[in-house]
Amino acid sequence: MANPLILIVGRLSGPKNDVILSILRKVAPKIIQKFPRARFTVVGGPVSDEHTQLEKYFPYITFLGHQKNLKFFYQKATVVVGAGRVALEAMALNKPVIAIGEKIYVGPLLPEKIELAKETNFGDCFDKEEFDWAGMGKDLIDLLQNKGMRDKAAKTGNQLVQDEYDMEKIFPRMETLYQETLFRKNLSGIHELPVLMYHRVVDKAPAQSKYNLHVTKENMEKQLLFLRVRGFETITFEDLISQRIPKKPVILTFDDGYEDNYHHLFPLLKKYNAKAVLYLLGNRKYKTNFWDVPQGEPEAALLKSTQIQEMAKSGLVEFGAHSMNHVKLTNLGPNEIEEEVAGSKKSLETFLQKPVVSFAYPYGFTNAEIKKKTSKAGYTFGIAVNSGPTNLAGDLLEIRRVHMFPHTSMFEYFKKTSGFYLRYRKLLGRA
Amino acid sequence: MNILHVLSGDFVAGSETSTAAVIEQQIKKGHRVFIASGKFAHPTQARFFEVPIYNRGFFARVTNVFSLIQLIRREKIDIVHAHSRAASWVSHWACRLTRTAYLSTLHGRQHLHFSNRRFNVYGPKVIAVCENIREQMLEETGVFKPEQLVVIRNGITTKT
Numbered sequence: 001m002a003n004p005l006i007l008i009v010g011r012l013s014g015p016k017n018d019v020i021l022s023i024l025r026k027v028a029p030k031i032i033q034k035f036p037r038a039r040f041t042v043v044g045g046p047v048s049d050e051h052t053q054l055e056k057y058f059p060y061i062t063f064l065g066h067q068k069n070l071k072f073f074y075q076k077a078t079v080v081v082g083a084g085r086v087a088l089e090a091m092a093l094n095k096p097v098i099a100i101g102e103k104i105y106v107g108p109l110l111p112e113k114i115e116l117a118k119e120t121n122f123g124d125c126f127d128k129e130e131f132d133w134a135g136m137g138k139d140l141i142d143l144l145q146n147k148g149m150r151d152k153a154a155k156t157g158n159q160l161v162q163d164e165y166d167m168e169k170i171f172p173r174m175e176t177l178y179q180e181t182l183f184r185k186n187l188s189g190i191h192e193l194p195v196l197m198y199h200r201v202v203d204k205a206p207a208q209s210k211y212n213l214h215v216t217k218e219n220m221e222k223q224l225l226f227l228r229v230r231g232f233e234t235i236t237f238e239d240l241i242s243q244r245i246p247k248k249p250v251i252l253t254f255d256d257g258y259e260d261n262y263h264h265l266f267p268l269l270k271k272y273n274a275k276a277v278l279y280l281l282g283n284r285k286y287k288t289n290f291w292d293v294p295q296g297e298p299e300a301a302l303l304k305s306t307q308i309q310e311m312a313k314s315g316l317v318e319f320g321a322h323s324m325n326h327v328k329l330t331n332l333g334p335n336e337i338e339e340e341v342a343g344s345k346k347s348l349e350t351f352l353q354k355p356v357v358s359f360a361y362p363y364g365f366t367n368a369e370i371k372k373k374t375s376k377a378g379y380t381f382g383i384a385v386n387s388g389p390t391n392l393a394g395d396l397l398e399i400r401r402v403h404m405f406p407h408t409s410m411f412e413y414f415k416k417t418s419g420f421y422l423r424y425r426k427l428l429g430r431a
Numbered sequence: 432m433n434i435l436h437v438l439s440g441d442f443v444a445g446s447e448t449s450t451a452a453v454i455e456q457q458i459k460k461g462h463r464v465f466i467a468s469g470k471f472a473h474p475t476q477a478r479f480f481e482v483p484i485y486n487r488g489f490f491a492r493v494t495n496v497f498s499l500i501q502l503i504r505r506e507k508i509d510i511v512h513a514h515s516r517a518a519s520w521v522s523h524w525a526c527r528l529t530r531t532a533y534l535s536t537l538h539g540r541q542h543l544h545f546s547n548r549r550f551n552v553y554g555p556k557v558i559a560v561c562e563n564i565r566e567q568m569l570e571e572t573g574v575f576k577p578e579q580l581v582v583i584r585n586g587i588t589t590k591t
Contacts, residue, residue: 011444084445084585086447087447088446088585088587088588090590092587103540118561118562118584119563121539121563121564121585123562125540125561125563125564126563127563127567159585161589165587166586166587167587167588167589168589169586170584170585171456173583174453174558174586175460177558177583178432178512178534180556181510181532181555183529184532184555185532185533186532189530242432243432243433243509244507244508244509244531244532341552
């Protein structure tokens with residue numbers, strides 16, 4: 001090798017400085033004996049008199065101070081010596097790295113050293129100091145002598161960075177942790193967060209409705225006005241994990257995605273600046289409530305794509321998934337459940353071009369297996385009907401809701417939004 | 432999400448570089464990001480507020496807590512992320528007083544003393560950048576359950 005360049009990168013203060021000085025005093029002379037034309041370049045600051053003295057007496061040592069373009073120096077180096085971020089940056093550029101931090105000498109990043117390197121953040125974190133200067137000298141000579149070994153170290157290091165330190169893999173984990181922390185904080189002072197369950201919002205009550213799945217728009221407006229007067233603020237499930245929630249939150253959910261939600265609910269949401277969560281089928285070919293009609297429920301149109309887009313754009317409506325085909329998931333096999341749960345998420349996310357965070361179980365039927373698949377599909381929330389703990393944070397995959405009926409009076413509405421309704425029903429043995 | 436990163440800012444360290452990389456991703460994702468620190472050498476699109484977090488004198492710390500409270504309220508911060516011991520201490524009190532979500536990253540082993548062995552000032556969830564730091568906190572303090580300490584390694588952008 002003609003002029004090997006050993007690049008050492010690190011802060012020249014505190015314990016890092018002690019380690020760098022030890023390398024230059026204890027290891028460098030042995031390398032120079034073997035490779036008289038080798039050069040030790042140190043990037044980092046602050047450069048003090050002690051460093052300039054070393055530079056003066058040992059011409060093979062150069063201190064460059066802080067440098068902005070580290071990439072340039074990494075690329076010129078034969079071997080890079082450092083810990084933490086330095087090791088990562090050099091490995092990303094396919095350079096062989098000798099990891100040594102302020103606590104421990106790890107060695108060349110060959111496969112047998114990878115676990116120790118990861119555990120100690122490339123030598124910076126260890127419970128005691130462990131520096132093998134003789135070993136380091138030998139390793140450095142081996143690396144400088146053997147191109148195959150250098151290539152192997154470069155390849156191992158680069159693979160490690162791709163597998164475990166790539167920001168594209170790391171960042172989503174951090175985002176999830178942020179959401180979890182924010183969510184727990186949001187719910188820390190609230191036992192019952194009212195999650196109200198609606199379906200249709202109609203102009204006039206249908207003559208025959210078997211399941212009473214509607215409220216009139218007059219009643220809906222009264223209820224929204226009630227919420228405003230009582231100081232409630234409507235939020236969505238995504239709000240729970242993405243922002244600090246207001247002091248008196250309430251979540252309004254509307255299942256199935258009826259077209260009357262666009263005609264009668266959406267104008268009211270705009271008028272009262274209220275938010276709602278609508279649950280849609282992933283299979284966009286369905287035009288009506290085909291699942292309820294055979295049971296005697298009047299036929300009702302479902303939302304059109306343009307209406308959904310307009311509502312989503314308003315920022316007042318969040319969409320969640322309600323399976324592909326509105327089937328009882330408890331009657332299905334594992335693969336079919338997965339198709340209904342994961343398939344509807346995928347379909348809606350493609351359609352809406354944004355993540356779908358909640359899944360409302362059709363008819364509210366769920367069990368441990370369905371919840372597992374809901375979580376696996378990537379939903380944060382599973383929305384049930386009459387099951388789940390009274391405390392929303394108790395089971396995010398089985399969130400209990402409060403039914404809203406056409407005949408719900410304002411006094412009942414007061415009870416249902418009181419923040420103790422579910423516990424009250426439980427006390428009466430009705431929950 | 433409105434995010435506030437709190438750092439000591441007494442010198443340029445790997446922790447600052449790692450934080451800058453995370454901030455870059457958060458801004459790309461559309462979050463509003465703020466930094467409170469003594470200084471922050473990396474160029475960033477986040478809004479920087481000079482707060483001498485590195486100053487550990489009692490009165491300086493109290494002043495820093497109030498500076499953070501002001502910042503949290505004014506910028507409607509949703510979550511605070513502390514990156515050093517001094518930053519964690521100050522953030523802990525500012526977040527308690529404003530009921531703000533809060534977490535810390537431990538970039539290195541902690542110098543443990545009476546208070547941080549017995550009281551958790553790091554938040555309900557703590558990121559350790561390697562296993563050794565996580566083990567230290569579990570073994571040498573009595574304030575963490577294993578699930579509170581999560582190893583998330585320092586990320587690096589590999590696509591150039």
